[in-house]
Amino acid sequence: MTKKITTKSESSEKITKPRASAKSKVKTENSAELTSGQNLMEMLLQSGSPTSIRKGTEMDGVIVTLAKKGVLFDIGAKAHAVLGDKEIKEISTYLPYLKIGDTVRVRIISEESRDGFPVVSMSNFFEKGKWDIIKEKKEKEEEIDVICGEYGKGGVFIDFMGIRGVIPKIQLTADFMDHPEKLEAQRIKVKVLEVDQAKNRLVVSQKASALKISHKELKERFDEIKLNGEYDAKVLGVSEFGIFCEVSSVEGLIHISEISWEKVSDASTYVQPGETIKVLVVEKNETDLKLNLSLKRLQHDPWNSIEEKYPKDKEIDGEVIRKERYGYFVRLEPGVEGLIHVSKLSGEESIKIGEHIKTFVERINKKERRMSLILPQKEKPILYR
Numbered sequence: 001m002t003k004k005i006t007t008k009s010e011s012s013e014k015i016t017k018p019r020a021s022a023k024s025k026v027k028t029e030n031s032a033e034l035t036s037g038q039n040l041m042e043m044l045l046q047s048g049s050p051t052s053i054r055k056g057t058e059m060d061g062v063i064v065t066l067a068k069k070g071v072l073f074d075i076g077a078k079a080h081a082v083l084g085d086k087e088i089k090e091i092s093t094y095l096p097y098l099k100i101g102d103t104v105r106v107r108i109i110s111e112e113s114r115d116g117f118p119v120v121s122m123s124n125f126f127e128k129g130k131w132d133i134i135k136e137k138k139e140k141e142e143e144i145d146v147i148c149g150e151y152g153k154g155g156v157f158i159d160f161m162g163i164r165g166v167i168p169k170i171q172l173t174a175d176f177m178d179h180p181e182k183l184e185a186q187r188i189k190v191k192v193l194e195v196d197q198a199k200n201r202l203v204v205s206q207k208a209s210a211l212k213i214s215h216k217e218l219k220e221r222f223d224e225i226k227l228n229g230e231y232d233a234k235v236l237g238v239s240e241f242g243i244f245c246e247v248s249s250v251e252g253l254i255h256i257s258e259i260s261w262e263k264v265s266d267a268s269t270y271v272q273p274g275e276t277i278k279v280l281v282v283e284k285n286e287t288d289l290k291l292n293l294s295l296k297r298l299q300h301d302p303w304n305s306i307e308e309k310y311p312k313d314k315e316i317d318g319e320v321i322r323k324e325r326y327g328y329f330v331r332l333e334p335g336v337e338g339l340i341h342v343s344k345l346s347g348e349e350s351i352k353i354g355e356h357i358k359t360f361v362e363r364i365n366k367k368e369r370r371m372s373l374i375l376p377q378k379e380k381p382i383l384y385r
Contacts, residue, residue, distance in 0.1 A: 053077050053108050053118050061106040061120060066099065068092050073106060073120060081118040084109055090126065096145060096187075097133070097161050105129055130161040131197040138192035143209050146190055148183040156180050158190070158204060165202030170236050170244040170251055173207050177237055177273070194288070213249065221248045222289045225281060233279040233293060238268045245279060245293060252291035254279065260296050261303075261335030270295070302335045303369050310336075310361050315376065320355050330359055330373055338371035349375065 053059075053075065061073030064080055071083040071091060083091065098104075110119035122129075137144050146165070149157040155168040156176075167190065169177060176183055183206075190204035191213075207213070225231065225247060233245035233252060243254040256264050264270070271277060283292035302309075310316060310332065318330035318338065327341040328351055340351075340359065351357065362372040 053111055055108050055111055057108045058105060058124065059108075060103050063098060063100050063102050063104065066095065068095065071122075073104075075106065075118065075120070077118055079117050081106070081108075081120045082113065082115075084119050084121050087122055087126075091122075094126075094130070094161050097130075126162075128197070130163060131195070134160065134163070134192055134195045134202065138195055141191065141215055143189040143191055144204070145187055146204065148186045148188060150184055151180040156183050156206075158202075160202065163200075163202055165204055167204055167206050169239075170246075171203075171205035171207050173210050176206065218250065218289055222250050222284070224248065225250060225284065225291065227281055227284055229281050230298065231279055231281065232276050235271045235273050235275045235277060237273055238271065240267075243267050243271055243295075245277070245291075247279070247281070247291060247293070250289065250291055252279070252281075252293045254293045254295055258282070258292075258294040258296055261299065261301055262331075263337070302333060303366060306336065306366055306371075307364055310364065310371070312361050312363065314361055316359055316361065316373075317356060318359055318373075320351055320353055320357060323351075323353060330357065332371075336371070338373040340373045340375065344374045 059075055061075045061081060063071060064074050065072040068088075068091065070088055073081045073083070075081045104122060104125045106120040106122055107124060108118060109121045113119045134144065136142075144160060146158040146160045148167075149159060151157075155166045156172070158165045158167060167183075169180060171193070172180060172183075188206060189209045190206050191208040192202070193205050193208070194201060194203035196202075205213075208218075231247045233247045236244045236246055238244070240256075242256045243259065245252040245254060254267075256267055259267055259270055277295065278298055279293040279295060280297045281291055282294045282297065285291070316332055318332045320328055321331045321337070322329050325342075327339050327345075329337050329339055331337050338359065338361070344362075358376050359373040360376060362374050364371050
């Protein structure tokens, strides 16, 4: 069924006579009050005149109709404008994010089509306008609908109007944090955390949307947390580069280097998701409202008294933990390792990983946290003497 579209010129004709009648009446009754050179008819026509359109002109268009087969815009002209045929194929991607009444930036590509309508392009919107929508949503703390993709190293990948973004694992509610793959192909509501068009970066939070967490509330909680303060933190997850935590609903990370004074290769051996642990706040990121935390700084640093505990020429028992091309590393205690350099070996020694051996401290560099070890010998080598 063909739907008749009433142009703005037709609407103007319907109200022309009443306006003309009003003009005559005004001229008859108040002609003496009109200043020289004024023409009421011209004023009325000017106030209702349609927007002049020329090819290449950019303007705001209000969406009047919205469908896969086409889009109609009110651009203030005599007739509504239509979206160009080439871009109709693209509009289906954006339909879930647009609605009738939305204002978008359009450009005139033809003053009149075969059907008599001006033709416009949304290329500016496709390239930049969608980023403006995201920025506005972030500023207003409004939700957006996204399509979830696969779960990867950085989190759950999402799509918004063709823009690829991510939901970090820590920004998922507990049910999805345990099984993020369940979100794949789902349309969900999220809140925007970070948006940077120049870097093509979009970071969103499913948790903030689900739990109705506002930026203002999060900022208040963040400000209450003190630098170098000790707090209880809930473990949300573990990755290869650290432990994700939450302190008073504020996101925090214990980097793998801040877990223990000893070298850590697997963070999951220290904590489990859901566990509550004591942490120290070592840095506050005011821009992202995130915390850098530490576990090890709440523990004794064995290097503080290293020279007293391991004096030179003292025989010490240690465990060989790894071999490098330049020598063997021996652990004396958690957080304290020493190196037996290859130059201190004759090549006839049989040293195995995991073996406990006797060593001597040759020298200690407390500042750089390094210790040089040698094996017991009947005679001290010439270099050592």
